[in-house]
Amino acid sequence: MTTIRQRRVGKGTEAEDQPSEETNVKPDGKFLSDPTGGKLWNILSITVGGIVAISLGLLTSVYVATLHENDLWFSNIKEVEREISFRTECGLYYSYYKQMIQAASIQQGLHGLVYDNKTESVRTINILERMNVYQEVFLSILYRILPIQQYLEPVYFYIYTLFGLQAVYVIALYVTSWLLSGTWLSGLLAACWYITNRVDTTRVEFTIPLRENWALPFFAVQIAAITYLLRTHLQPIQERLTLMAVFIATFLFSLTWQFNQFMMLIQALALFILDSLDMLPTAKVTWLCVIQISGLLLVCVLQFFNSMILGSLFISFNVSVLIAKTIQKNLKKGGLLNRLGKLILHVLLVLGLTLLINKFIKKILNLESDEHIFKFLKAKFGFGATRDFDANLYLCEEAFGLLPLNTFSRLSSTLLFYAYGFVLFLLTIAAVIVAFRNLSGSYQVQLKEKMEEYTVTLKPDAAYSLVHTVLFGCLALSTMRMKYLWTSHMCVFASFGLCSTEVWKLTLKCLHLYTSQRTQVIRYSVPIITLLYISFKFWPGIMDELSELREFYDPDTVELMNWIKSNTPNTAVFAGSMQLLAGVKLCTGRTLTNHPHYEDKNLRERTKQIYQIYAKRSPSDVYRILRSFGTDYVILEDSICYERRHSRGCRLRDLLDVANGHIMDGLGENEPDLKPSLYPRFCEEIIKNLPSYTMHFTRVFQNKTFHVYKLAKHK
Numbered sequence: 001m002t003t004i005r006q007r008r009v010g011k012g013t014e015a016e017d018q019p020s021e022e023t024n025v026k027p028d029g030k031f032l033s034d035p036t037g038g039k040l041w042n043i044l045s046i047t048v049g050g051i052v053a054i055s056l057g058l059l060t061s062v063y064v065a066t067l068h069e070n071d072l073w074f075s076n077i078k079e080v081e082r083e084i085s086f087r088t089e090c091g092l093y094y095s096y097y098k099q100m101i102q103a104a105s106i107q108q109g110l111h112g113l114v115y116d117n118k119t120e121s122v123r124t125i126n127i128l129e130r131m132n133v134y135q136e137v138f139l140s141i142l143y144r145i146l147p148i149q150q151y152l153e154p155v156y157f158y159i160y161t162l163f164g165l166q167a168v169y170v171i172a173l174y175v176t177s178w179l180l181s182g183t184w185l186s187g188l189l190a191a192c193w194y195i196t197n198r199v200d201t202t203r204v205e206f207t208i209p210l211r212e213n214w215a216l217p218f219f220a221v222q223i224a225a226i227t228y229l230l231r232t233h234l235q236p237i238q239e240r241l242t243l244m245a246v247f248i249a250t251f252l253f254s255l256t257w258q259f260n261q262f263m264m265l266i267q268a269l270a271l272f273i274l275d276s277l278d279m280l281p282t283a284k285v286t287w288l289c290v291i292q293i294s295g296l297l298l299v300c301v302l303q304f305f306n307s308m309i310l311g312s313l314f315i316s317f318n319v320s321v322l323i324a325k326t327i328q329k330n331l332k333k334g335g336l337l338n339r340l341g342k343l344i345l346h347v348l349l350v351l352g353l354t355l356l357i358n359k360f361i362k363k364i365l366n367l368e369s370d371e372h373i374f375k376f377l378k379a380k381f382g383f384g385a386t387r388d389f390d391a392n393l394y395l396c397e398e399a400f401g402l403l404p405l406n407t408f409s410r411l412s413s414t415l416l417f418y419a420y421g422f423v424l425f426l427l428t429i430a431a432v433i434v435a436f437r438n439l440s441g442s443y444q445v446q447l448k449e450k451m452e453e454y455t456v457t458l459k460p461d462a463a464y465s466l467v468h469t470v471l472f473g474c475l476a477l478s479t480m481r482m483k484y485l486w487t488s489h490m491c492v493f494a495s496f497g498l499c500s501t502e503v504w505k506l507t508l509k510c511l512h513l514y515t516s517q518r519t520q521v522i523r524y525s526v527p528i529i530t531l532l533y534i535s536f537k538f539w540p541g542i543m544d545e546l547s548e549l550r551e552f553y554d555p556d557t558v559e560l561m562n563w564i565k566s567n568t569p570n571t572a573v574f575a576g577s578m579q580l581l582a583g584v585k586l587c588t589g590r591t592l593t594n595h596p597h598y599e600d601k602n603l604r605e606r607t608k609q610i611y612q613i614y615a616k617r618s619p620s621d622v623y624r625i626l627r628s629f630g631t632d633y634v635i636l637e638d639s640i641c642y643e644r645r646h647s648r649g650c651r652l653r654d655l656l657d658v659a660n661g662h663i664m665d666g667l668g669e670n671e672p673d674l675k676p677s678l679y680p681r682f683c684e685e686i687i688k689n690l691p692s693y694t695m696h697f698t699r700v701f702q703n704k705t706f707h708v709y710k711l712a713k714h715k
Helices: 036-072 080-082 089-102 108-115 134-145 154-181 183-198 211-229 236-255 259-274 284-302 313-327 336-365 371-380 389-395 406-413 418-440 447-450 460-478 478-499 501-510 516-547 553-566 578-588 599-614 619-628 650-658 684-688
Strands: 003-005 550-553 573-575 633-637 695-703 706-711
Touching: 036 080, 036 154, 036 183, 036 516, 036 550, 036 599, 080 089, 080 501, 080 553, 080 695, 089 154, 089 336, 108 134, 108 684, 134 154, 134 406, 154 211, 154 478, 154 501, 183 478, 183 516, 183 633, 211 236, 211 460, 236 259, 236 284, 259 313, 259 336, 259 460, 284 313, 313 336, 313 619, 336 418, 371 389, 389 599, 389 650, 406 478, 406 684, 418 460, 418 501, 460 573, 478 516, 478 578, 501 516, 516 578, 553 695, 553 706, 578 633, 599 619, 599 633, 599 650, 599 684, 619 684, 619 706, 684 706
Parallel strands: 573 633
Antiparallel strands: 003 550, 633 706, 695 706
16 A cells, blocks of 8 residues: 655745726826826736746745655655556556656557557557547657757656646736736735645646546646637737637646536536526527537547547537527516526527437447446435445545535635635625626616616626636535546636725625725735735745655555566456556566546446455356456455455445445444355455365465465466
8 A cells, every 4th residue: 555654764916907098088088198107017017917927836846846856756756666656547647657758759658558458458448539648649749859868767756747727827817817807916815825735736746647647637738728719809910819728728628527517518508508597698608619629529530430429418418509509599688577488498409409419429439438427426425325336436435426525615714715705705696697687688878878887797707707716616516536626726716806896896886985095095904915825824834744754665565566577477367456557568568457447338337347356246256256357366355355444335345346246344234135145255255265166266466465376377
């Protein structure tokens, strides 16, 4: 089991980027030309803001890289230990980068990925189709063609690239907040909140190759581009360039993460809601829908027409939205009741078309790759209990459970959650008022002119940010693993609100304290005070964290990997847990029976069969199953066989027992139709070396954690 141990060694105020509407206006309403001093001050402000953004991005990269080095002593440990530190699916993804680096040529490396027969035994699969590993391919090619081999090891080129993307991530968050509020002070606050809430905003320093660490920086860039696109009075050339930026960011985000379709579906839902409520320009929403579909379809082509993408709800939903827009052209005309009726019909039409199109595509493609996700969602939200092994495997993982309450106490300690709640409350009220006004359409022009000073408004970019954070907040609350999509945007949303003229103007008007000067003072003083508080409270802790030195320590796994490399043929096939086998492939290059990339129905069935080594099955049954997948060696782990991390009902052996119709071990209730097994648990009995086991399995390696058995080759 991998652990970490202690090392045993000695040792302002600035102008807005957009001038206010009241600036340089004569009493008669005519605009004066900008004074030279104002232009220079504006240029200076943008320059300083840009320098601060880049500096904070680079500092964040150095910060997480230092934490990674301090935590593992990465520069001092052996190569096998470095590779073991890429746990579970991280090791699997990195193995393809290593495979491409070690290939005789780029062409041979690509051929090995397209016709791969080592990731799943007795099967040849296309890795580029099944997995999102184009980033590993690109990096490996870049490493091969750049003259850096003598100065930089491949592993450092890889991890430094990921840490470098953190700079892109922070800069994108900074720019988004700046665009929303009009002041780079907001971006500074967003970046500081991202860093001080690192535990809840990123996990890049200990799960480096994870797909989300590649994808989320591009997602943040896309959100920044959308925020800019939704501004009013953009020139045509600005719109075209921004749409191009949105497309590129969408494409890169989709290319680097297998969960892209689900994130894009939520984003598409946000755009659909706002467009239906007339809070966004319809033309821009249509363009964004087309760009989203185009980006994902291009990824589909690069992934050799991956059927899971074609059959995604996202594609069906966006196509349905575009069809519904064509059918219902007069959706935004009429009074309140008329509009509400049309809106309800519009929503029903879109949902109906989505389900119809999606079912049709899946029927044509015979698609079942994502059925485990819908089984999981059905069971998670209480639509009936399930004995499905795959669904229960997700349900019992903490990462797929509800967001823990202690998350909010951590976010509150930096004042982030308090600021977020305050801004969310005010903008939600504003959004409801604006939506009602848009739907009613009953204001007369004269009344509008009289009430103009008091009318609540919400800019399109702020409206999008609001709905985005609400929808991704719901996702994070329901599934802890997805909190990183929410918490990073929470930093943007809260900082924008504290620096927003509109938010403070609305607040002060409600309290009958509004003046223009007071609004400006508050919008700058509150974030500055917040920054000072964060600095004084968290700077000492960050320094202590950076000075704490630890060391990677996992001797049992290192011993196992070294034994496999030294004592088994290169063509040997290994069976075991998904997480461990990813490390076996990376460290030894041996062939696997199964692996952690779970988005394939055949692989899920195969994994369930392999896991019978932890179930109550006869030795002959287990032997027959393992040999059907060409297994030469099987690795048993005490940490799984005698698991105590999960409670009864969620241990892997319990999930297998229930799926097999057997009573679970230990005290507690069982469902009435479960029966006792005729056989003891395989992983417990095999260590007794009984004749019925030794005729099929011979123990060839053992330490405190692992037991390796070689399968007999009966004729």
